Amino acid sequence: MVKVSLFRLYLLRAMYLFIVAGFGMFIWPGILHHRGPWELMQGVVNCMLIAFWTLAIFGLRYPLQMLPVLLWEFVWKMVWLLAVGLPAWLGGGMDEATQANAFACAFALLIPFVLPWRYLVVHYLVKAGDPWRAEGDQRLEAGASIR
Numbered sequence: 001m002v003k004v005s006l007f008r009l010y011l012l013r014a015m016y017l018f019i020v021a022g023f024g025m026f027i028w029p030g031i032l033h034h035r036g037p038w039e040l041m042q043g044v045v046n047c048m049l050i051a052f053w054t055l056a057i058f059g060l061r062y063p064l065q066m067l068p069v070l071l072w073e074f075v076w077k078m079v080w081l082l083a084v085g086l087p088a089w090l091g092g093g094m095d096e097a098t099q100a101n102a103f104a105c106a107f108a109l110l111i112p113f114v115l116p117w118r119y120l121v122v123h124y125l126v127k128a129g130d131p132w133r134a135e136g137d138q139r140l141e142a143g144a145s146i147r
Contacts, residue, residue: 016059077108
């Protein structure tokens, strides 16, 4: 069993708090005071941001259980920076909206510094995965004891 230090747990909580506070200051006012319908993609983005914000709140209490949320945030932002932001910057075609998004995505570069990498490797790469099918007469039930 890999133990995560209390210091690392507080670092994770600080990251979740950073996300919750940042989204609270920048996303919620635009959602609460918006008038009229959103365009399709803006509506999708806003709904996903609210879902992410909500899951980050759970991360304050359960920082290790909500690690996949931080990993998702890190991965999608790095993909965007490499696939969209970097080519636009190198090509000299970075408009104001792309610059603003690149700046916002760059904050995800902090995430790898707070992640408990040993814990992630043990629990997500080394640990056996859940079964794909029941063996024999064994039935998998929700809430069953874990061995």
